[in-house]
Amino acid sequence: MHNRNIWFWLFLTPVILGLGLVVVVPFIYGFIFSFTDWNGITATKFVGLQHYINLFQEDEFMASIWFTVKFAIITVIILNIMGLGLALLVTRNIKTNNLLRTVFFMPNLIGGLILGFIWQFIFVSVFNDIGMLIGMESLQGWLSTTRTGFWGLVILTAWQMAGYIMIIYIAYLENIPKDLIEAAKIDGANSFQRFKSITFPLVAPAFTVSMFLTLSMAFKIYDQNLSLTNGGPFNSTQMVAMEIVRTAFSDQQMAFAQAKAVIFFLIVAVIALTQVYYNKKREVEM
Amino acid sequence: MKKNTEKRNLLSIEVLGVILGLIWIAPFYLMIVNAFKTKREIFSGVLGLPESLNFDNFVQAFIDLEFLKSLFNSVLITGLSIVVIILFSSMAGYALARNKSKLSGVLFLIFVAAMLIPFQSVMIPLVSIFGQVNMLNAAGLIFMYLGFGCSLSIFLYHGAMTGVSKTMDEAAIIDGANRFQLFWYIIFPLLKPISVTVGILNTIWIWNDYLLPSLVLNEANATIPLKMFFFFGQYTKQWHLALAGLTIAIIPVIIGYFFAQKQIIKGVSEGAVK
Numbered sequence: 001m002h003n004r005n006i007w008f009w010l011f012l013t014p015v016i017l018g019l020g021l022v023v024v025v026p027f028i029y030g031f032i033f034s035f036t037d038w039n040g041i042t043a044t045k046f047v048g049l050q051h052y053i054n055l056f057q058e059d060e061f062m063a064s065i066w067f068t069v070k071f072a073i074i075t076v077i078i079l080n081i082m083g084l085g086l087a088l089l090v091t092r093n094i095k096t097n098n099l100l101r102t103v104f105f106m107p108n109l110i111g112g113l114i115l116g117f118i119w120q121f122i123f124v125s126v127f128n129d130i131g132m133l134i135g136m137e138s139l140q141g142w143l144s145t146t147r148t149g150f151w152g153l154v155i156l157t158a159w160q161m162a163g164y165i166m167i168i169y170i171a172y173l174e175n176i177p178k179d180l181i182e183a184a185k186i187d188g189a190n191s192f193q194r195f196k197s198i199t200f201p202l203v204a205p206a207f208t209v210s211m212f213l214t215l216s217m218a219f220k221i222y223d224q225n226l227s228l229t230n231g232g233p234f235n236s237t238q239m240v241a242m243e244i245v246r247t248a249f250s251d252q253q254m255a256f257a258q259a260k261a262v263i264f265f266l267i268v269a270v271i272a273l274t275q276v277y278y279n280k281k282r283e284v285e286m
Numbered sequence: 287m288k289k290n291t292e293k294r295n296l297l298s299i300e301v302l303g304v305i306l307g308l309i310w311i312a313p314f315y316l317m318i319v320n321a322f323k324t325k326r327e328i329f330s331g332v333l334g335l336p337e338s339l340n341f342d343n344f345v346q347a348f349i350d351l352e353f354l355k356s357l358f359n360s361v362l363i364t365g366l367s368i369v370v371i372i373l374f375s376s377m378a379g380y381a382l383a384r385n386k387s388k389l390s391g392v393l394f395l396i397f398v399a400a401m402l403i404p405f406q407s408v409m410i411p412l413v414s415i416f417g418q419v420n421m422l423n424a425a426g427l428i429f430m431y432l433g434f435g436c437s438l439s440i441f442l443y444h445g446a447m448t449g450v451s452k453t454m455d456e457a458a459i460i461d462g463a464n465r466f467q468l469f470w471y472i473i474f475p476l477l478k479p480i481s482v483t484v485g486i487l488n489t490i491w492i493w494n495d496y497l498l499p500s501l502v503l504n505e506a507n508a509t510i511p512l513k514m515f516f517f518f519g520q521y522t523k524q525w526h527l528a529l530a531g532l533t534i535a536i537i538p539v540i541i542g543y544f545f546a547q548k549q550i551i552k553g554v555s556e557g558a559v560k
Contacts, residue, residue: 164554
């Protein structure tokens with residue numbers, strides 16, 4: 001019996017080693033060391049919940065959490081509206097629909113770091129020049145304030161990710177039976193009525209999928225944050241992911257950073273699990 | 287009459303689409319146009335066309351980015367990681383799907399649950415552990431990509447296995463094949479469409495990854511995003527060179543996208559919807 005299962009373990013060994021040594025062991029190790037004075041190499045004493053108490057009292061960390069939450073809420077709303085809008089546009093019978101899909105999706109293939117640098121140029125130089133040209137002062141000095149930094153990040157993320165969300169909505173839109181739409185047309189439903197009563201209810205599950213993706217993506221953003229604003233001015237546009245990296249590798253406070261990382265995991269996990277829970281509930285209803 | 291309004295509607299949608307598409311590629315257009323300008327030309331205005339098609343910026347960016355070297359590093363690390371992920375995840379997905387025991391159910395759950403863990407939550411101990419065994423190098427990085435990439439990949443392969451009939455296995459075993467032959471000659475070729483999806487999703491992520499290589503690699507072995515970060519720091523105040531560097535850095539992606547756009551969009555939609 002055991003002999004027959006040797007192949008099973010042989011097939012699994014590489015991935016068990018990979019996941020184990022890269023994710024599971026560091027995860028447990030990090031959790032344990034977040035209760036000590038660990039400096040990245042050794043720990044000399046157990047400090048209990050001290051880091052966890054401190055992090056809730058640290059303005060910089062709490063500010064990064066609120067900034068991230070606000071960013072996540074706004075981007076989820078914008079991305080879903082844009083994603084669905086673009087999907088509706090390119091699933092119409094227009095000549096350029098394939099070309100447009102390619103164009104809208106393109107930013108996703110280029111890394112967040114590079115996109116952030118490109119948009120830094122757009123906001124700082126191009127916006128400035130356009131602002132001077134048309135006399136709109138609000139276009140000048142982008143990324144130099146917290147507010148413009150925030151909206152800069154939102155615009156960059158929306159531009160980058162909308163094409164991805166579009167692809168998800170397209171997949172659901174294309175599954176809507178054509179005769180359903182035809183029947184509604186014959187019955188005299190106008191395009192708004194068709195959207196409201198047929199299209200929208202049938203693409204609703206896509207919203208669940210894309211909300212999960214956009215939420216977890218928004219919480220984990222790092223590269224774009226680094227290259228677009230670098231957290232500035234005065235760390236006011238620093239998101240949680242960047243805050244943790246800085247605490248660890250600039251401030252060299254490993255155990256404290258790890259405690260922040262544990263809290264970060266809890267936030268992401270709660271969001272994801274809530275999402276899965278609602279997803280399952282919906283499936284039962286159908 | 288009705289046909290005509292429909293046609294007119296479609297035309298206005300087409301126009302709207304084209305305008306949106308132009309807005310979408312405007313950042314790339316502005317990047318390329320300004321990459322041809324001198325420092326002085328950029329200073330006097332970013333909206334106009336360059337005075338001449340001058341490739342000096344590109345030449346200098348190409349040299350300073352050590353572009354061929356960073357391209358080689360990126361291709362090597364991404365390529366090997368993808369091979370390792372596809373090979374080992376497909377084997378694992380097959381084994382977990384065919385062995386219907388409680389244990390394999392638990393293992394599958396662990397692999398899927400690991401997707402919940404954000405990178406920052408394991409980053410510090412990971413660097414510490416791999417540093418202590420001297421594995422902060424390209425080989426260690428590829429192994430890390432296997433660890434981070436196998437969850438989603440196993441999930442996708444496991445799902446695809448439900449479409450592969452068990453009679454395949456039985457017939458091959460009767461013919462005297464062992465499990466490795468059976469997997470390699472019969473199952474793996476049948477999984478090819480999902481291998482393409484797994485390959486595309488992991489390539490997009492690994493090719494563009496910045497944070498992990500920045501913690502693992504030194505500048506001599508830098509991938510394109512990592513090298514780009516150093517390069518940009520060097521030319522923060524010189525947009526003409528910085529933009530030329532950015533343009534060079536995205537050329538390989540645009541070429542790849544040009545040749546494989548259908549598979550890429552299909553792969554991404556399959557990965558996202560499942």
